[in-house]
Structure formats: structure tokens, C-alpha cells
Amino acid sequence: MKLLYTTLLVVVYIIPAINAAQCLSGQYPPKPERLLPTYVVNLDAPPVERWQDLASKYKVELKDLIAYLKTFLVEISPELQYLVDLVDTKLPAMADTLPAPYGDEMKGISQASGLPLGEVVLYNIFYEVSSLCTSIVGQDEKGNIFHGRNLDFGGLMGWDKINHTWALTEKLRPLMVQINYTKNGQVLFKTTTFLGYIGSLTGVKPGVFSVTINERNIVKGGYIGLIEWMYNINRNQSFITFAIRDMLTNSESYNQTVKYLAEVPLVAPCFYIVAGTKPGEGAIITRSRKGSDDVKLLGRDDLWFLAQTNYDNWKKQPFFDDRLTPCIKCMQEKGKNQVTFESLYNVLSSRPMFNKETVYTSIMEPATGRIEAYWQLCLDEEAPCRPW
Known part of the structure; x- marks a missing residue:
């Protein structure tokens, strides 16, 4: 199904746009x-406190994103199903294995946003794969x-x-x-x-x-x-x-x-x-x-x-x-x-x-x-x- 979907995107969008390259002017500013x-993040503050105000301010947007991410993660690659399976089991403990100050900063985001720590870890390691x-x-x-x-x-x-x-x-x-x-x-x-x-x-x-x-x-x-x-x-x-x-x-x-x-x-x-x-x-x-x-x-x-x-x-x-x-x-x-x-x-x-x-x-x-x-x-x- 994924291969068919990608093929359709290539046919509908890519092929017509092959010769549509631009070199624009006048876009700036x-x-x-x-x-x-x-926003400002104060590195003199304890790591667990650095992101708390911002995480609280954006907690609705964060929860919406991560809920969607968990649902569709395997669309990228079937191998990534293991990440979804481990969100509540392995990923929270992973925060304690990360070098300072990253694990504590994730814990602070979790506390302020109300998101489970495993979901915050998932969000922060996602770029490693896509x-x-x-x-x-x-x-x-x-x-x-x-x-x-x-x-x-x-x-x-x-x-x-x-x-x-x-x-x-x-x-x-x-x-x-x-x-x-x-x-x-x-x-x-x-x-x-x-x-x-x-x-x-x-x-x-x-x-x-x-x-x-x-x-x-x-x-x-x-x-x-x-x-x-x-x-x-x-x-x-x-x-x-x-x-x-x-x-x-x-x-x-x-x-x-x-x-x-x-x-x-x-x-x-x-x-x-x-x-x-x-x-x-x-x-x-x-x-x-x-x-x-x-x-x-x-x-x-x-x-x-x-x-x-x-x-x-x-x-x-x-x-x-x-x-x-x-x-x-x-x-x-x-x-x-x-x-x-x-x-x-x-x-x-x-x-x-x-x-x-x-x-x-x-x-x-x-x-x-x-x-x-x-x-x-x-x-x-x-x-x-x-x-x-």
C-alpha cells in the first residue's frame, strides 16, 4: 500500500514538476x-526547569503532535513499530541514560506539559530516523x-x-x-x-x-x-x-x-x-x-x-x-x-x-x-x- 501511495505521488506531483524548477526574486522580506x-532558555537555571514555562504554554500543541506521531510512525518504516511499542516501557527509562542535561530537560517538559515522559523522549529522538x-x-x-x-x-x-x-x-x-x-x-x-x-x-x-x-x-x-x-x-x-x-x-x-x-x-x-x-x-x-x-x-x-x-x-x-x-x-x-x-x-x-x-x-x-x-x-x- 505504501509503495502504491508513493507511486501515485510521483505520477501526480513529481513528474509534472520535473521541469518546473524556479529561481525567484522578490520574495524577501x-x-x-x-x-x-x-523565546529565551536560561542555561543558568536547573535543567529540569529550563523549558517548563514554554512547555506549559504549548502543551496542547505538543499533545496533538505526539498523538498523531504515534499513530502514523510506522508509515515511515515498519521497523519503527518497535518505537511505538516501547513508548511506555523502555523510553521513559531512556531519559536517564542520556548525557546531561538532556534527560532532565525532557523530564521538565514532561512535568509541565502533562505528557508521559516516554512520549517526550519519542518526540526528541524522532529526527534520528526521518x-x-x-x-x-x-x-x-x-x-x-x-x-x-x-x-x-x-x-x-x-x-x-x-x-x-x-x-x-x-x-x-x-x-x-x-x-x-x-x-x-x-x-x-x-x-x-x-x-x-x-x-x-x-x-x-x-x-x-x-x-x-x-x-x-x-x-x-x-x-x-x-x-x-x-x-x-x-x-x-x-x-x-x-x-x-x-x-x-x-x-x-x-x-x-x-x-x-x-x-x-x-x-x-x-x-x-x-x-x-x-x-x-x-x-x-x-x-x-x-x-x-x-x-x-x-x-x-x-x-x-x-x-x-x-x-x-x-x-x-x-x-x-x-x-x-x-x-x-x-x-x-x-x-x-x-x-x-x-x-x-x-x-x-x-x-x-x-x-x-x-x-x-x-x-x-x-x-x-x-x-x-x-x-x-x-x-x-x-x-x-x-x-x-
Whole structure:
């Protein structure tokens, strides 16, 4: 049934949109109401208290999302049924196995929202097994570095026939926020995330680096690492979004961040996209669970930008999900003299980089710590939207 459903989506949406790639202008700035709300998380507070006010504020949205997630989790892969089965048995105890401060932060979210701890853990480990994205790092003619990303999430998790989009994607939209993490009264780093999700998907440490994560679509992904962790087969590995937050908290340089993210053992394969503050500081780190399969650097071979979706960038992209080729073409069309918040937002607002799974676009400048994040919704009325 799942194969038939996917085939129908390819026939109805993908094939007509194959030649519908765009390279738009005039999309920036978006309307002010699309800017995501910003909240503060105080790292000087005890971990169990840090998220309680926000988790209480968003508890209805959190409960709605997780109820839906449990129901449709197995649509992604039959192997994930074990996660649903273990929500009430194994996952609550898993919080105590996580490195500090993550387990206690999840406990605080559970207490404030009224959600069972196992469901909060499920929500926070879900990215290890499912997501899509497009990330770009660009350097202008003066050597200034900019970093942009689309977060795509929720595909094959139930189709909303009324809104013609993914149902899980719609459940995530009310939870999209920007978080400023503070220490000693100062902003230490900034992220774009979903409320209640304590790992980092998109973040910038002002004056040091910015980072995004893309899922890597390969056989036998993060569910193997999750099994190893839950059954204490191998806990000498990091969760992929916790590794980012660890660096945002502790790293003092771009080089330190790249080295750590290239080498740390991981629960799941992924792509880390990192940008620094100086000319040439940009990298795409293609990760397996044990190490790096490739590190592509900004400036090498005269590259003035790097682009990454969810497939190895040195291989031919799949015809049903080639966002990389039109992204590269659009960046080249914009040119090196147009690497700005405006140009990156325009590229990321162009189809197929912008699609039915896209929930937000973030643009960052690591040198200044400036970050802007806007909710996105792809409408077929304007031009055909691919389902992913």
C-alpha cells in the first residue's frame, strides 16, 4: 500500500514538476507575521526547569503532535513499530541514560506539559530516523559568509486532503520557534526549532559559527543506533542533534566544531553543514555513524558556495527528489555578488527547494549572530509544489 501511495505521488506531483524548477526574486522580506516567535532558555537555571514555562504554554500543541506521531510512525518504516511499542516501557527509562542535561530537560517538559515522559523522549529522538532539508553556505566577493536552510519534515506521514499537504507537517507548524540560549545574562547561541525539541537542528553561535543538519538517505539509518542505545549495546555515540547543541554550547571555534562533528560517533548518519566567520570557512560533512565519508570545503576548487540536500553530493541525484541541481543552478544564476539574506531566501523559496514538506526557512550570518526564521507553506495555486 505504501509503495502504491508513493507511486501515485510521483505520477501526480513529481513528474509534472520535473521541469518546473524556479529561481525567484522578490520574495524577501516576507510579511512580518511569518517571522517565528523568539523565546529565551536560561542555561543558568536547573535543567529540569529550563523549558517548563514554554512547555506549559504549548502543551496542547505538543499533545496533538505526539498523538498523531504515534499513530502514523510506522508509515515511515515498519521497523519503527518497535518505537511505538516501547513508548511506555523502555523510553521513559531512556531519559536517564542520556548525557546531561538532556534527560532532565525532557523530564521538565514532561512535568509541565502533562505528557508521559516516554512520549517526550519519542518526540526528541524522532529526527534520528526521518527528515529532509536543503542547506546552503555562500561567500560573497568580500569574503562574508552566509548560511541558509529549509527544514522539510513530515513526508509520508498522512496526506491532508483538505489542505493538500502532509498532516504531520501541519501539526509541526504551531510549534516552530526561535530560541535564544543565555548564560550569565548573555546570549550564548540561537536556534530555530520546534518547541519541546531540545536538540539543535539549526543554530548560530555569534562570532563563531553556524550549523544545520540534513538527513542522509541511506539504507539502515538511525533506527539501528537507537536499538543499540536503548538496549545498552553501544552508548559510545551521540545523538545527531545533541552533537550540534554540544558544539553550540561548548565550541570556541569553527575548526573545533568541524573536527568534532566529523569525528564523533553518531546514532544516525547525516550531513552537517557548518559555516564560520572568515573567508573559506564552510564545510559539508557527510557522516556515517562511525566517521566521515567526505568533507567538502568552501573555497576548494574555487567553490564560493556549498549546497546540500539529502543525498551524497558527489553522486547523481534521484530523479524523484533532485533539489540539489536546481539549487546549484539558481545560486550560480544569482552570482557571487548576490550572497545576501535576500538572495538565499529567494533561492530557498524557489521550487523544488521549497515544497510541501517545507516548514521554515532560516538565514544566518555567523560573524554577527544575525538569524531570521520564517514559516513556509507551499501552495499549488502559485506554482506546482512537489510533495518533497
